[in-house]
Amino acid sequence: MARTTIGIVLNGVTGRMGYRQHLVRSLLAIREQGGLPLRDGTRLWPELVLVGRSETKLREIADRHGLTEWTTDLNAGLARPDVQIYFDSQVTAQREKALRLAIEAGKHIYTEKPTAEDLSGAVELARLADAAGIKHGVVQDKLFLPGLRKLDRLVRGGFFGRILSIRGEFGYWVFEGDWQPAQRPSWNYRAADGGGIVVDMFPHWHYVLEQIFGQVNAVTAHVSTLIPTRWDEAGEPYEATADDAAYGIFEIDRAGQSSPIVAQINSSWGVRVYRDELVEFQVDGTEGSAVAGLRNCRIQHRSTTPKPVWNPDLPATEDFRSQWQVVPDNEEFDNGFKAQWELFLRHVVEDEPYSWDLWAGARGVQLAELGLRSAREGRRIEIPELQAEPSK
CATH class of the missing domain: 3.40.50.720 (NAD(P)-binding Rossmann-like Domain)
Structure with a gap:
């Protein structure tokens, strides 16, 4: 050939x-x-x-x-x-x-x-x-992950009905570097070197939300530096000047829905994992819900949703995870x-x-920049549309 x-x-x-x-x-x-x-x-x-x-x-x-x-x-x-x-x-x-x-x-x-x-x-x-x-x-690699491709399939197929909310959890414990080597390079924790979880992860969240759900129009964020001192590749201590945890609320306009979808996404390099995958998104809608990770996606339809009753005086007897259905692959994922x-x-x-061009990349940078600004100023910030031509 x-x-x-x-x-x-x-x-x-x-x-x-x-x-x-x-x-x-x-x-x-x-x-x-x-x-x-x-x-x-x-x-x-x-x-x-x-x-x-x-x-x-x-x-x-x-x-x-x-x-x-x-x-x-x-x-x-x-x-x-x-x-x-x-x-x-x-x-x-x-x-x-x-x-x-x-x-x-x-x-x-x-x-x-x-x-x-x-x-x-x-x-x-x-x-x-x-x-x-x-x-x-x-x-924009996360769009091609099996779990998110299945989630996108559900959205495009109308599985959720009217989408109500999105909740995301991302992160894991990155060792400080003193008694165990860190899993990430030290520059990630120095602001002067371009580090920080907001500039790293908010661009990811932007394209996931934009491509699967709709236009991100506002952000409210809080950021923290949970681990103030880390050790670099040479074993020397250094001050961590960049944020290593961020808690964001993103408002999304979706065609056909009169009110915005609210997405809450927590990102942290100072959290120990108690979930099935390192990142998971739960999407709730009037007709059904889904939980998607990197590879897997589970759903619960309106017709099969159980009716739990809150009773703090008795131990829970329901296996809530078993009440969800696994979404099949239906194709090979490279x-x-x-x-x-x-x-x-x-x-x-x-x-x-x-x-997924440089303009899409710029919108991700914009969300990170406005997220950091929101955290500094302690307020919600609307996201303006980017202009291809400079203003006169």
Whole structure:
């Protein structure tokens, strides 16, 4: 079968997410399956150029996977005529500058979020990319998780009737780093380095709510730094200056509903897990309810809802979890990162529709910025619509 190649610069591949999800489980997985099938019967073959700051780490990764092209010079990678796409999974503080360089070089953009440290930077990137005529996309991986795809299926099928509310719980205990190594890099807990759970997770919650339920129009948030001192990768203590817990209320306008849907989502790196998955969303509607996690989704229809009675003087005799029905897979679910990579590659090569662009990324940054502002000012904040053109 004929093969077409496409050059991709991967910047930040020495990091956990860039290596595991984007290199190994996405692009190398596409190569392992013989390339991405295209409409004309050919297969698209990703040719990869690894970019990072550590020559030693890059060489080790390249050798491990039989790759030959890598560099510590981003400009050199972007100057290559055989490269069409630039991908970024660096730390947030380095991303905007690199994306600007890639746009100037005329490369299509695919990037992790948040796309910039502040809204003005995120909007400017989207405007520059539009003006350059390049295609651009932002990773919105949670939309491709089996549990949320099942939830989306329920919403589109009208299972809930009128949606009343959404409750989300996300998080786990991230060790401080003194007596057990932390599961996350230390920069996540330093505000100066772009850390904080709001800037990390609110963009995720934005696209989940926007894509499945409707437009997010207002936010009320409270944030905390629960663990004030942590230990870095060298075992040295440092002050945690970024928020590690956030409690948000999001108001959503949904077409066909006269009143907003209220979504309450708790996010914390200082919570011990007592639920089936690391993130769960409960959606309640007039016709039924669902609880969706990363992989699983359970439902309870109006017709099968039991009638519990509150009696604090007697022990509960009902097994509430057994009263819910499991939503079947009904299809095979590929790795979410890989699935979105395939859609973006088809968008670039075959001009397939693609809506998760830098403007979607900017709206996520906007929600995080306004969420932090809400926490500082102690009030509800409405979310204005972003303008593609600067105001005169």
